[in-house]
Amino acid sequence: VVDELPRPHTGRRRNEATRQAILDASLGMLLSGDTAITMDGLAAAARVSKQTIYRWWPTKAAVLAEALTAGAKARVPAADTGTVLGDLTAFLIATFRGANDPAVAQALRLIMAEAQSDPQAAEVLHAYTAERRTELRTILDRGRERGQLSADLDLDMVIDQAFGVVWYRLLVGHAPLTRRAAVALAKTLLR
Amino acid sequence: VVDELPRPHTGRRRNEATRQAILDASLGMLLSGDTAITMDGLAAAARVSKQTIYRWWPTKAAVLAEALTAGAKARVPAADTGTVLGDLTAFLIATFRGANDPAVAQALRLIMAEAQSDPQAAEVLHAYTAERRTELRTILDRGRERGQLSADLDLDMVIDQAFGVVWYRLLVGHAPLTRRAAVALAKTLLR
Amino acid sequence: VVDELPRPHTGRRRNEATRQAILDASLGMLLSGDTAITMDGLAAAARVSKQTIYRWWPTKAAVLAEALTAGAKARVPAADTGTVLGDLTAFLIATFRGANDPAVAQALRLIMAEAQSDPQAAEVLHAYTAERRTELRTILDRGRERGQLSADLDLDMVIDQAFGVVWYRLLVGHAPLTRRAAVALAKTLLR
Amino acid sequence: VVDELPRPHTGRRRNEATRQAILDASLGMLLSGDTAITMDGLAAAARVSKQTIYRWWPTKAAVLAEALTAGAKARVPAADTGTVLGDLTAFLIATFRGANDPAVAQALRLIMAEAQSDPQAAEVLHAYTAERRTELRTILDRGRERGQLSADLDLDMVIDQAFGVVWYRLLVGHAPLTRRAAVALAKTLLR
């Protein structure tokens, strides 16, 4: 009996330009601050049929999430100033500045909102936050190695406090994410 | 000169029983864990016309928020244990426990999500968070009066850190809101 | 001690001014050509409460109908020119002219439309048309007495034809209700 | 030179079965004598979404009108009896019988009522009446060619009288549309 290997592929290939057009349009709408992003609107903006979107992504949130994370890469590079406080301060300043960009803020808010009801968006949010946590963790670990942090400090809690403040202010909007605030937060965290 | 006082009120008064029925039904649906709460469903459950809901609340989120906060009153009583650390720990334990209730968690997440796109939901969220902040502020102020807090401590930043952690964990879900975590957070904050 | 005369009436009397205000407002809205006349709007326009309207009329159509017929009285006086043809022609000219007034036309159309679904409006329409038919009948009867009409002429059918043309043109709007048309119709009817 | 003809059509075609289902359901509800035909009810009865109805018809009346006229085709075939009086009598008898069917009567009344406030319904009514008028006109023209009608007879006025009587009786309901009445009307018209 001969192995019935399925053909590796037949038919037309996926159009990469179309894929990009969809992601670009998504990011554009995300950044434009439109609160109501609809699939019809997205399809129209990308000059693509809805079916083409649904062929490759299962959910609206999935598209938006991919668009967001693809565009958000390496926005906050990890510096090395020699001291934890310096590194943390730099990290927070950069983070605050990023979150201060209206477009980014809008996008982050939207993805957070979607994640509350859409599991796939939640997954993307998870991946994003995990990556950011790892970055901050690296800074703190380096400080600990250098003996610049007291041994009993709960680093995970510090990380939660740092990002907690960012998200809390971003989502509630009761206080701005200024440079001064970043400096103060860093100081408070390592007090 | 005669004061032309307008009549204080005419016409049928708002039916308090109806108001309660709506809030009760809201809370019930919230607690039942239904992700999809519809206005038609809510109206039916409360045996009320949709218009009556919309007469008094601008948004679905507003109803749910009021239902939630009305039900959440006195869930976190401000204790007075004699020390700031004690008070703060008690406050955070109570807060974490509240947010751990699946129903409350669900509701808070929903309102936060809505607030990102609905200004009126945002207002409700604002009111809610402001009230919670004030409560925590009271505890910290008392500690400062007693000389239990260093003078240079930025109390607003401490508050942001506290609630930041709660919301961050609630929304992202990367870590649980355990009693142990509440104790650790309190300790870290007042270090 | 004062004479205890039995009260001739208890309670506040019906306010005739209010009644008039309602009818006036109704007529006003009717004539203004507003297609959408609402009870709330009518009450507001008459500076009256809705309940007051419903206290005296059972239906929206009933109010409008009364407003209309009250205002339409004696629009077409029956002339006596000596010949049936003369009388009929005068009657039709007057009728056509009345129906040509945009306000009256609008009101008649509205009441006819309402009467198709509202029994009370239908009743009013009946009363109105019956009265108009009687008027025309009087003219024709007079002609017959004078021997100006052939004996076999079906007067009811003639009346139906006369008003039929008026309503048909009014409602469908395919042809105008000109003076010339009135003359032609009279001539055709008595041919 | 290359003609850049646009594609004649793209996308899924209109589902004829759906169209029929809607018209059938409309006619069904019309014939059932329900006074209150709702779009929700119609959509449910046709097992169709409301949006699909609104995609193709602008108004409830438009749907009902099309349902009616589609079903009313060839209800009154133009006969040729040899004489105008014969043809006209046959035509009127058929017309009266049609308008006597409670379902048809109901539908006609509804459309006439709608047409008074809805321009699109008015358009439908226009088309319907124009077509009927043309049919009757054909009969009369044939009679004139045959020399069976006096030269000075205003045919348009005769047509208005004929349909005027039908509509007037249909809408006001003061007299029935009997066969006897049809015969009498024909005789009166051609006297």
Next chain:
DNA sequence: CGATAAGCGAGACGGTACGTCTCGTCTTTGA
């Protein structure tokens, strides 16, 4: 080279919820 297998744009479709509108009734207070 023709058959077969996708990819794709256009757009119709069933479904669900939305928030608004109007109706006719009910309730409260002041005159």
Next chain:
DNA sequence: TCAAAGACGAGACGTACCGTCTCGCTTATCG
């Protein structure tokens, strides 16, 4: 007792998106 003000239940309205489903065309790969 009447009237103004206005809350209320009921239920239809027309709209907005969702995610799916044709339809006809356009590439690609394979036999």
